[in-house]
Amino acid sequence: MRAYQVRAGGGLALTELPIPDPSAGEVLVKVRATSLNARDRLIVSGTYSVDARGRVPLSDGAGVVEAVGDGVTRFRAGDRVVGTFHPTWLYGTFPGWGELRGTQLDGWLSEYVVADQQSLVPVPGALSFEQAATLPCAALTAWSVVSGTGPDDTVLVQGTGGVSVFALQFARLAGARVVATTSSEHKAGRLRSLGAMDVVDYRATPAWGARVRELTGGGATRVLEIGGAGTLEQSVEAVALGGQIALVGNLAPGDGMDVDRFFRRAASLRSISVGSRGDFEQMNEAIDRCALQPVVDQVFSFDRAPDAFARFAAGGHFGKVVISH
Ligand SMILES: NC(=O)c1ccc[n+]([C@@H]2O[C@H](COP(=O)([O-])OP(=O)(O)OC[C@H]3O[C@@H](n4cnc5c(N)ncnc54)[C@H](OP(=O)(O)O)[C@@H]3O)[C@@H](O)[C@H]2O)c1
Structure with a gap:
């Protein structure tokens, strides 16, 4: 599969990686869209507090479940899913930083992602993948x-x-x-x-x-x-x-x-540190109920991911910059 990794010294390198296999409790997601946040800009420019050289960047993505590992009960193949920013903060008060996508874990700027079933929620019904990818961090x-x-x-x-x-x-x-x-x-x-x-x-x-x-x-x-x-x-x-x-x-x-x-x-x-999966689920109910439309500034193709980062870094955007995979 094609994926971008953070270059030593900053920037993105397009590379080929094996499609990962979902282990027990995990889900293989075919990524359909991702979005950029201020943190991703720092990570890719090599100025973030955590060294992310060689990591696949981006904390936020949405896609379709392609396959599930043993014991997965929350999703099945074909489900539309979006990732959570804090993969292990499910409910209650903030449990600590843990490992996050784009820094300690590979992120979503890839054709496929493997994720623990607990770190995903269903895409709110009416939203496109591009809209859903704006939700995990900013929304x-x-x-x-x-x-x-x-x-x-x-x-x-x-x-x-x-x-x-x-x-x-x-x-x-x-x-x-x-x-x-x-x-x-x-x-x-x-x-x-x-x-x-x-x-x-x-x-x-x-x-x-x-x-x-x-x-x-x-x-x-x-x-x-x-x-x-x-x-x-x-x-x-x-x-x-x-x-x-x-x-x-x-x-x-x-x-x-x-x-x-x-x-x-x-x-x-x-x-504030984003929110828990429970908060995400409540937010998605409100998005559905009120038919809220996320404000997408511009959508770039996967091949143009570096241009998406350039758009974001220039600061001319209004709302979310998105990559369609
Ligand atoms: N704590 C958390 O949970 C959490 C979660 C997400 C993001 N963040 C942080 O929140 C910040 C915004 O994130 P984002 O993804 O929304 O960034 P973003 O999309 O890059 O937002 C940038 C916008 O911020 C505005 N801005 C810049 N300097 C400003 C200033 N001095 N006064 C007022 N507005 C200013 C500008 O708006 P105009 O162009 O309109 O002037 C600029 O376009 C970042 O620092 C990010 O790291 C924190």
Whole structure:
């Protein structure tokens, strides 16, 4: 089978590998689509915290069950499946990092993948493989961030990457008001068309936290923190009294936050690590029920996987960059 591996020094090498055999409890999946996340960009460029040279990259993929090993009860040949980001976090609170695809385990950028049956869920009925491949990391992270919000909430989402666009969509499904930030006027229009009530340009308005407070009459009750150290100060300014900042990303270097101001907000700071399989199943029920359509920026063919990474690295994308296998 054809697969890409991470080159020493960065980049992708297309290679031939044997099709793996499923052992007991495992499933062989013919991969139909994958999607990119910020972590994959770092892994493939050789700048991630874990050395992934020689690994097949990508944590997120969807496909069709081709064969099952002994004792498999969750799936049979022909089922449409999508992988979980944390292969062994099934339910409950975060059990620890374990081994993840793309770093300690081979990922999905391959024609076939072998996976433990417990690390897969069915594709939500109406979604294509390309749409389903957007779900494991970005969508589930957004679901975890927005979880528990409702019509009395205002959710602030930062930027227009995969996580933020899903968070906007889930917050709107929950009936929450959404305020978004972006650096692009064109993307601002797309955010509004997805239901963002207000959009602030974080480059033109460096003190965007105060602007969000103004627009919302007191701040956002839930903040999706994408920038990390470089944006936390503004997020603390933007968060409502008693609100929550969900720490997800670290795209912007900086000095962190003013702890005194954070105390004065009586806010909470919660770090997110995607979510469990149980969370994924609940999210998929909501996606089905509400016919949610993931926002796919562009689909590249398997042969053009390096171009998909280039599109992602350039930062012009809105939503998810996908590879069709
Ligand atoms: N903790 C978790 O569970 C988890 C899960 C998934 C991802 N993450 C992390 O979350 C972050 C986003 O991931 P992603 O896959 O959605 O990335 P992505 O698709 O690459 O998103 C990039 C977008 O973020 C926006 N952005 C960049 N710098 C910004 C800043 N200073 N202020 C506001 N927005 C900024 C930009 O939006 P505009 O172009 O609109 O300006 C950019 O297009 C990454 O750091 C990733 O590692 C964490």
